[in-house]
Amino acid sequence: MSPSFSTSSTAARTRALFETTKRVLAQSINDGLVDATIEPFPTSSKPQCVILRGKEDVGILPYARVELNGVRVTGFLRPDDLQLPVQIEHATGGLQDEVDPGTICQIVCLWQTERVKSEESLVREVRNSAENQDKWLEMEKGLPRLSLRSPLIDWERSCILGHPTHPLHRTLLAQPPLKPIDAAELPTLLDPEVSFISVPRTSLHVTGPFEQLIKPLFDKLDVFEPSSERIIVPCFSRQLPSIRAHFSDVIHIKSVEHCAQAHISMRTVSIRPELGFTPHLKLSLNCQITSGPRTITPWTALAGPVVTQFLKKLLPPDLWVYGEIASITGSQTDFDRARHLTCIIRENLENKAEQENVALIPATGLYQKPFGDDRTYAEILFELDTLDRKRDWFRHYTANLLRALLPPLASHGIGLESHSQNIVVRVHLKTKEIVGFAVRDFGGVRLHRPSLQRAGCDLSSVxxxxxxxxxxxxxxxxxxxxxxxxxxxxxxxxMLGLEPNGGWPVVRDEIERALKPIENEGARKLYAYFMKRTMQFKCFMIMRLKGFIVMSTIANTSKYYERELPNIVLRD
Known part of the structure; x- marks a missing residue:
């Protein structure tokens, strides 16, 4: 059954569907699920198209960059390089326009030699992504036009299209026993109700001064603990059924509406300024967002404060750290149960930024576009109206970012999960110069044990x-x-139009410049690794079909399925 879009115009419905469909098509090719060629478009005035296995075709932009062997696609194909129409050729002849991502996904699955039960789940997930995307496009119309003076929370709300390549870019599915979430309810996730529950102290594992740090919020909201043998824990009200399913003797103290504002991740919130509680709270949410449930494992909760200490010791002083300074999580030995009740207290750097007269902008905000404008915020804020200005600005951005992140990787084995949701850009309000970055969210950080031990780090508490x-x-x-x-x-x-205009040579130059001053074997090997002819790319659709999730809660494994493709860094 195709998704239902009851309130959107035809154009908005088509855009929402195609945002997901183009990701399904591109990822099917990138995962190796289908063969694809680039050939003249058989039924359109468009100059060329991508043909999947001879039975589906979709338009492709003439300036798209993708590695080819003859006409066969062998490299990474970007979803945004694809364009309508999408046409299906039937075995009996004739072409049919199709934009429903579920239908496209079903066809791709039918072509596989091995059929799996998870096909139905994947079809449901991509259709859910499109349904939610439609609602996000509707909400976009009411967003303010942002500036350097805009608060961080407004930038957190500016990400409308989700992950740029993942087919489940806007998937949000509540997991049992939570009640299903309709796309119309998305605004309630952005302004969630928060509950405060009392749990026996023996059922919880506390790291850092959690009770001391959370007390000012409790005092402001008149939340009081009835017994010293219990601890009050904040949680999403929506999460309560999952908590009660895995924790006994839970007492509901109070629920408060309109006290929190969700960040891009949906599970991290800022408390409204009038309550005077500045730290961010990261809370478990038993919903599949993109590829996996957004509960928080005890590994992440317990390691956060320890990892924060390592990072503040070993990262460059100019790379700010959103420290995870305290946490609380379930004490069960079964982490699949314990992860349903977790709260991490994270530092808020807005006061520090105000003192230094800088704006804080999640990097993903820079390539968003305000409603009704075809320019990115990077182009608008920094007046990037020519290719030369874009290249110069991008070089400055890249140089500063790589100088902050690559030396700790080369010298100490610190691998920050530095995608654009986790990196916050610091921009001077007067000069509009990028003066540095901040890093947040440590669940995806990878640390090399031998390198850290050589740096004198004690890992016993991890x-x-x-x-x-x-x-x-x-x-x-x-x-x-x-x-x-x-x-x-x-x-x-x-997004700056630099893929066909010298963007990757800039990246290669700045990788070399960031690593060359280190002059050690680690830096030389890292540079050689980044310049390999091929590199592993994540296979998002295969991971879903194989039942993989981002991180197994049962064993020390990151369950990825990856494929070697031509290294995108080596593009001209």
């Missing part, structure tokens, strides 16, 4: 069995290549 600490240095480098180069810088240069 919980065993989690994915954060690894002995595999190449896995750390690979993750940074994906998050920093493929996703962050790759999409930014693409």
């Amino acid at each position: 919980p065993p069995g989690g994915p954060t600490i690894t002995d595999d240095l190449h896995s750390v480098w690979c993750k940074v290549h994906h998050s920093l180069l493929q996703v962050h810088l790759g999409h930014l240069l693409y």
Whole structure:
């Protein structure tokens, strides 16, 4: 059944559907699920199209960059390079226009030699993504036009299209026993109701001064703990059924509406300024957002404060850190149960930024476009109205970012998950110059054990069995290549129109400049690794079809399915 869009215009429905469909098509090719060629468009005035296995075709922009062997696609294809129409050729002849991502997904699955039960789930997930995308496009119309003076929370709300390449870019599915979430309810996730529950102290594991730090919020909201043998924990009201399913003796104290504002991730919130509580709270949410449930494992909760100490010690002083300074999570040995009740207290750097007269903008905000404008915020804020200005600005951005992130990777094996949602840009309000960056969210950080031990770091307090600490240095480098180069810088240069206009040579130059001063074997090997002829790319659709999730809660494994493709960094 095709998705239902009851309130949108035909044009808006088509755009929402195609935002997901083009990701399904591109990812099917990138995952190797289908063969594709670029050939003249058989039924349109468009100059060329991508043909999938001879039975589907979709338009492609003439300036698209993708590696080819003859006419066969062999490299990474960007969804945004695809354009309507999408046409299906029937076995009996004739072409049919089709824009429903579920139908396209079903066809791709039918072509596979091995059929799996998860096909139906994947079809449901991509259709859910399109349904939610339609609602996001509707909400976009009411967003303010942003400036350097806009508060951080407004920038958090500016990300309308979600992940730039993932087919589940806007998927949001509540997991049982939570009630299903309709697309019309998305605004309630952006301004969630927060509940405060009392749980026996023996059922929880506390790291850092959690109770001391959270007390000012409780005092402001008149939330009081009835017993010293219990702890009050904030949670999403929506999450309560999951908590009660995995924790006994939970007492509901109070629920408060309109006290929190969700960030891009949906599970991290800022408390409204009038309540006078500045730290951010990261809360478990048993909803599939993109590829996996957004509950928070004890590994992440317990490791956060420890990782914060390592990062503040070893990262360059000019790279600000959103420290995870305290946490609380379930004490069960079964982490699949414990993860349903977790709260991490994270530092808020807005006061520090105000003192230094800088704006804080999540990097993903720079390539968003305000409603009704075809320019990115980067182009608008920094007056990037020519290719030369775009290249110069991008070089400055890239140089500063790589100088902050690559030396710690080369010297200490610190692999930050530096995609554009986790990196916050610091921009001077007067000069409009990018003066630095800040890093946040440490669940995806990978740390190389031998390198950290050589730096004198004591790893004994990091919980065993989690994915954060690894002995595999190449896995750390690979993750940074994906998050920093493929996703962050790759999409930014693409959105600035620099993929066919010298963007990747800038990246290669600045990688060399960031690593050359280090002059050690680690830096030389890292540079050689980043310049390999091929590189692993994540296969998002295969991971879903194979039942993989982002991180296994059962064993110390990151369950990725990856494929070697021509290294995107080597593009002209």
